Amino acid sequence: MNATEITNQIKHTANILNIDKWDYGASFSNDYSVQVDRGAAKQLKASQKQVITLRVWNKENLVGITTTSDLSETGIKKALKQANIASEFGNKNEFTDFSPLAKDPIQVKEIDKKNPLGIKKLLKILREAESKLIDSHEAIKSIPYNGLSESFYERIYANSDGAFRNYSKSQAALYLYARAEEKDKKPRSSGSVKLGYGVEDIDIESCIKEASKKTIAHLDYSSIKTGKYLVCLSPEAFLTIINAFSSLFNARSIIDGVSLSDKNSIGDMISISALNIYDDGLNDKNISSAPFDGEGTPTKKLSIIKKGKLENFLHSESTAKIFNTIPTGHAGLGSKVSVSPDWLVIERSSDCSELNMSLEHTNYEGEFVYIEELNAIHAGVRASQGSFSLPFEGWIYSNGKKSSIESATVAGDIKYLLRNIVNIENEEELTTSGISPHIWISELSITGDE
Amino acid sequence: MVSSIINTSEIKFGECNKKLLEEVIFYGISLGADFVELFIENSDNSSVLAEEDFITSVSPSFGKGAGIRIFKDKRDGFVSTNDLSKHGLMRSISQAIEMLDITEKTNNSIFNGLNKLKDYSKSKINWINEVPTIYEISEKLLLSTKCLKKDNKVVVRKGSYSRNWQEVIIASSDGTYATDIRLHQTVGLNLIANDAQYRSNGSRRFGSHGIPNEFRLWDHEKAANEVYESSLNMLYADYVQAGQMPVVLANKFGGVIFHEACGHLLETTQIERGTTPFSDKLNKKIAHESVTAIDEGLSEGSFGSLSIDDEGMEPEKSILIKNGILKKFLSDRAGELRTGHKRTGSGRRQNYSFAAASRMRNTYIAKGEFTKEELINSIADGLYCKSMGGGSVGATGQFNFAVEEGYLIKNGKLTKPVKGATLIGDAKEVMPKISMCGNDLELAPGFCGSVSGSVNVTVGQPHIKVDSITVGGR
Numbered sequence: 001m002n003a004t005e006i007t008n009q010i011k012h013t014a015n016i017l018n019i020d021k022w023d024y025g026a027s028f029s030n031d032y033s034v035q036v037d038r039g040a041a042k043q044l045k046a047s048q049k050q051v052i053t054l055r056v057w058n059k060e061n062l063v064g065i066t067t068t069s070d071l072s073e074t075g076i077k078k079a080l081k082q083a084n085i086a087s088e089f090g091n092k093n094e095f096t097d098f099s100p101l102a103k104d105p106i107q108v109k110e111i112d113k114k115n116p117l118g119i120k121k122l123l124k125i126l127r128e129a130e131s132k133l134i135d136s137h138e139a140i141k142s143i144p145y146n147g148l149s150e151s152f153y154e155r156i157y158a159n160s161d162g163a164f165r166n167y168s169k170s171q172a173a174l175y176l177y178a179r180a181e182e183k184d185k186k187p188r189s190s191g192s193v194k195l196g197y198g199v200e201d202i203d204i205e206s207c208i209k210e211a212s213k214k215t216i217a218h219l220d221y222s223s224i225k226t227g228k229y230l231v232c233l234s235p236e237a238f239l240t241i242i243n244a245f246s247s248l249f250n251a252r253s254i255i256d257g258v259s260l261s262d263k264n265s266i267g268d269m270i271s272i273s274a275l276n277i278y279d280d281g282l283n284d285k286n287i288s289s290a291p292f293d294g295e296g297t298p299t300k301k302l303s304i305i306k307k308g309k310l311e312n313f314l315h316s317e318s319t320a321k322i323f324n325t326i327p328t329g330h331a332g333l334g335s336k337v338s339v340s341p342d343w344l345v346i347e348r349s350s351d352c353s354e355l356n357m358s359l360e361h362t363n364y365e366g367e368f369v370y371i372e373e374l375n376a377i378h379a380g381v382r383a384s385q386g387s388f389s390l391p392f393e394g395w396i397y398s399n400g401k402k403s404s405i406e407s408a409t410v411a412g413d414i415k416y417l418l419r420n421i422v423n424i425e426n427e428e429e430l431t432t433s434g435i436s437p438h439i440w441i442s443e444l445s446i447t448g449d450e
Numbered sequence: 451m452v453s454s455i456i457n458t459s460e461i462k463f464g465e466c467n468k469k470l471l472e473e474v475i476f477y478g479i480s481l482g483a484d485f486v487e488l489f490i491e492n493s494d495n496s497s498v499l500a501e502e503d504f505i506t507s508v509s510p511s512f513g514k515g516a517g518i519r520i521f522k523d524k525r526d527g528f529v530s531t532n533d534l535s536k537h538g539l540m541r542s543i544s545q546a547i548e549m550l551d552i553t554e555k556t557n558n559s560i561f562n563g564l565n566k567l568k569d570y571s572k573s574k575i576n577w578i579n580e581v582p583t584i585y586e587i588s589e590k591l592l593l594s595t596k597c598l599k600k601d602n603k604v605v606v607r608k609g610s611y612s613r614n615w616q617e618v619i620i621a622s623s624d625g626t627y628a629t630d631i632r633l634h635q636t637v638g639l640n641l642i643a644n645d646a647q648y649r650s651n652g653s654r655r656f657g658s659h660g661i662p663n664e665f666r667l668w669d670h671e672k673a674a675n676e677v678y679e680s681s682l683n684m685l686y687a688d689y690v691q692a693g694q695m696p697v698v699l700a701n702k703f704g705g706v707i708f709h710e711a712c713g714h715l716l717e718t719t720q721i722e723r724g725t726t727p728f729s730d731k732l733n734k735k736i737a738h739e740s741v742t743a744i745d746e747g748l749s750e751g752s753f754g755s756l757s758i759d760d761e762g763m764e765p766e767k768s769i770l771i772k773n774g775i776l777k778k779f780l781s782d783r784a785g786e787l788r789t790g791h792k793r794t795g796s797g798r799r800q801n802y803s804f805a806a807a808s809r810m811r812n813t814y815i816a817k818g819e820f821t822k823e824e825l826i827n828s829i830a831d832g833l834y835c836k837s838m839g840g841g842s843v844g845a846t847g848q849f850n851f852a853v854e855e856g857y858l859i860k861n862g863k864l865t866k867p868v869k870g871a872t873l874i875g876d877a878k879e880v881m882p883k884i885s886m887c888g889n890d891l892e893l894a895p896g897f898c899g900s901v902s903g904s905v906n907v908t909v910g911q912p913h914i915k916v917d918s919i920t921v922g923g924r
Contacts, residue, residue, distance in 0.1 A: 037722065037723070040524070040525065041525045041550070042525075042722070043526060043527075043528060043805060044525075044526070044527040044528065044546075044549040044550065045527075045528045045529070045530075045805070046527075046528075046529045046530075046542075046545050046546075046549065047529065047530040047531065047803055048530075048531045048532065048533065049530070049532065049803065050532050051513075064508065065508075065509055065510075066509075066510050066511060066512075067509070067510075067511035067513075068511060068512050068513050069513030069514065069515060069532045070512065070513055070514055070532075071532075075512075078512070079512075082510045082512075083510075085510075085584075086508040086509070086510055086584070089498075089505050089508040089584060089588060090508075091504060091505070091506045091507070092504070093504055093506075094506070119527075119548070119549040120548075120549075120551060141724070142723070142724045144723040144724055144725045145723075179724070179725065179846070186846065186876075187846045187847075188846060189844065189846050226692045226693060256501065256606065257605050257606040257642065258606060258642065334507070334509065335499075335506075335507035335508055335509045336499060336506050336507035375842060375844065375850070376840075376841060376842035376850050378840055378842070379839055379840035379841045379842055379850065379851065379852045380850065380852055380872060382651065384606075384642055384649065384651060385649045385650065385651065386649075387869075387870060389852065389870055389871075389872045389922055389923070390850075391842075391844070391848070391850040391872075391874065407848050407874060407876075407920075408874075408922075409850065409872055409874060409922035411689075411692075411870060411872075411922060411923060411924050412924075445692065445923070445924040447692035447693075447872075447874070447920065447921070447922035447923060448920075449694075449920060
């Protein structure tokens with residue numbers, strides 16, 4: 001069966017079961033991945049996956065849902081029946097409907113069709129990359145976390161009202177995390193991740209160089225004294241923080257009471273006026289872009305914070321209805337529809353009078369902590385309280401010299417952080433989760449070993 | 451279109467598939483594989499969410515799939531598929547053979563057919579019919595969220611339930627042929643309290659394996675009181691001041707630190723990667739002599755218990771550390787092949803789409819001789835970590851854990867609550883500093899994410915004292 005046939009199969013079975021209103025999201029994928037260990041193939045994986053999430057509306061307009069990987073006639077029938085039973089427990093306080101935009105035109109990026117390279121070629125490329133990275137410095141003994149993968153997938157959304165949309169894509173990823181050891185010193189680890197539409201798009205040499213450079217740079221480490229420091233967040237670290245606290249502009253979180261914002265927060269100044277934040281899932285540089293969300297709503301660019309003011313929330317169909325607006329293309333597909341950002345773009349606004357432009361991480365000579373990467377986000381972020389306490393990889397700079405920090409955490413509060421930005425550097429950098437410049441914070445608490 | 455949609459299945463659960471499975475395995479061996487393993491799964495899951503006084507989500511799901519693994523020398527290739535037809539399984543075997551670049555039959559492996567079926571599912575056939583209905587679950591979840599409504603400081607109340615039912619068939623070229631049914635149920639409560647600028651969270655999760663009636667017996671009132679009390683205690687708490695200090699870690703989920711910081715380093719996958727500092731420490735001292743640590747899959751009803759692991763082996767009780775001496779690593783088939791450590795019945799995976807790896811089951815520090823009070827009394831200035839949040843361990847063994855509910859210890863007594871604390875260290879340095887173990891061992895369920903996906907585990911310990919650890923704060 002193809003996407004049209006499966007839609008017809010659902011339509012036919014729904015008719016038999018007397019189900020008038022339904023929609024579904026499906027995903028079909030072929031994935032290949034390899035890992036190596038000092039030249040030897042460690043694990044080679046391939047998978048063929050299919051999954052479909054079906055929603056049905058009962059006569060009281062309550063929604064029920066089922067997810068299955070069984071797309072046989074029997075499987076689809078069982079899924080529709082189960083969803084129908086689940087609809088008896090549908091949320092009576094919040095009616096969900098089809099997205100009013102589910103038939104609007106979508107922008108599907110034109111991307112050259114990629115063909116699978118196959119496991120053997122992936123293995124050869126990764127072996128060479130591993131070998132080059134190990135050879136790049138005598139202290140690098142192994143690359144314990146590494147992988148090269150390619151994925152080919154198709155996503156579909158259709159509903160009983162005639163909406164039907166699909167797209168096919170490919171994506172490849174390379175990650176190399178090296179471990180370096182020197183006598184009488186603790187082991188150090190760092191790495192790099194690169195994405196592309198296919199393996200041929202990935203800049204493998206730059207991934208190797210970046211992983212090597214970062215790992216080696218951390219070999220000369222020292223403890224940091226516990227205290228408050230001027231902090232520069234790398235583009236990746238700042239995006240990590242904003243994504244972790246995206247409940248600030250997530251309508252679902254606001255309705256659920258787990259956000260620091262409320263329904264009336266639009267227009268509030270939540271950061272200094274020099275900050276703009278967009279969600280831009282369709283950005284040309286976003287390898288993972290999707291032209292529509294789980295409810296079939298087209299993806300679009302949305303301004304979230306403009307000159308420090310909260311300008312828009314992210315919405316699904318049901319949250320948009322509650323806020324008397326339209327969906328923004330950020331919904332999942334579930335019994336309770338989730339909402340999440342796609343791809344954030346951070347930039348300096350035209351109003352930068354509050355910024356101290358002399359703070360540039362490449363040439364500032366005063367003391368500051370440079371946070372390259374934040375870890376353990378799932379454990380160290382209390383989004384509903386606004387607080388975080390996170391381990392990080394980074395350096396302490398003093399008088400133009402830098403020293404890797406052995407083991408430390410940074411703690412703070414998101415509202416404080418956004419209001420105490422003291423510089424947004426001019427140059428924006430592309431990361432795997434968005435685009436951002438380096439961002440400086442006047443003061444954050446750092447806990448070290450001393 | 452990237453793949454044709456699969457709609458055939460020749461695997462029948464609950465019946466004998468021996469001939470078909472033998473054919474598929476023989477096909478792999480005949481093409482030159484040293485070893486062939488099939489893991490076939492049928493799942494039926496359900497989850498329910500109650501928010502405030504309403505059910506807001508009911509999400510059933512079901513599916514079937516197979517994970518096929520082939521070994522050649524010390525290499526392995528793994529293919530997963532939803533296609534359970536004979537053609538689909540054969541195609542997966544061919545794909546795995548091609549991956550490993552096996553071009554001719556150079557193995558000496560002989561496949562003598564599958565052994566007699568070991569049916570671990572016999573007494574479990576009715577579990578799926580004995581679990582509570584969605585009506586029962588909804589009713590009880592709503593009672594539990596109602597119990598959280600203590601006063602107007604409580605602004606968010608949630609109760610969630612999930613049930614995972616899994617039927618598996620495991621067959622491999624060494625003759626292993628087994629079937630089993632697993633049933634995991636969890637229920638969690640979550641509360642947010644708010645008063646002016648103060649805000650706190652409270653949460654607890656409970657879980658069991660193989661007890662269909664467990665949710666019906668769950669004491670929701672007690673659980674709700676515990677969650678409420680915890681969040682209210684923390685509502686007005688100050689941030690903890692960072693520094694080095696002695697800490698007492700509570701029992702039950704306090705064991706998550708041992709699980710994350712030390713347990714993972716005792717899995718053979720870590721030896722293979724070269725990321726454990728303990729690979730050459732077998733029969734050497736790695737912890738304080740008061741520490742004995744165990745991993746097992748046998749405790750009845752515990753979340754990490756199993757009748758067979760995902761490679762068809764019955765689990766054993768593995769004493770990992772005895773009086774501070776490292777005695778054993780947790781090993782799976784690939785671990786045994788690549789590191790020489792014998793399998794321990796620890797080959798586990800989230801589902802058919804992952805290859806099994808050495809993973810923990812029920813992991814805990816054994817009880818000692820002290821009371822909780824004796825541990826606290828021994829500290830002049832430190833921290834009591836009553837409830838732990840999540841944490842992580844980096845590639846160099848450094849760990850970081852959030853303390854959800856903490857209290858300062860002053861002159862041997864618990865004093866004011868503090869928030870924002872994190873415990874930072876690495877296992878090699880911290881294990882020798884566990885100087886006192888309490889006599890109140892208790893276990894708690896959890897989910898562990900790692901190389902073979904998210905698996906159900908139990909963590910546990912008695913109250914323990916760590917002489918000195920870095921506490922992150924403000």
